[in-house]
Amino acid sequence: MTIPRNVRSNLGIVPGSEVEFVLQGDSAVLRRVEPAADERERAVQDLVEHLRRHKGSMALGDLDGDAFYSLLRD
DSSP states (O other), X not given: XXXXXXXXXXXXXXXXXXXXXXXETTEEEEEEOOOOTTHHHHHHHHHHHXXXXXXXXXXXXXXXXXXXXXXXXX
């Protein structure tokens, strides 16, 4: 859906913003959804979910886990 520039500007809608439509009678009102109070917690949860989905899927070539972690620490 395309939101007109003046509407985006007035509502502070930028790429990645979340919006919602609220029904009021026979009309719909577009609103920008305020970011969660703890945006960092949400980001951490997203990362943890991502890591769980991809657990065990990284190709390390000839490295075993210990050698890989050693590279990360050095």
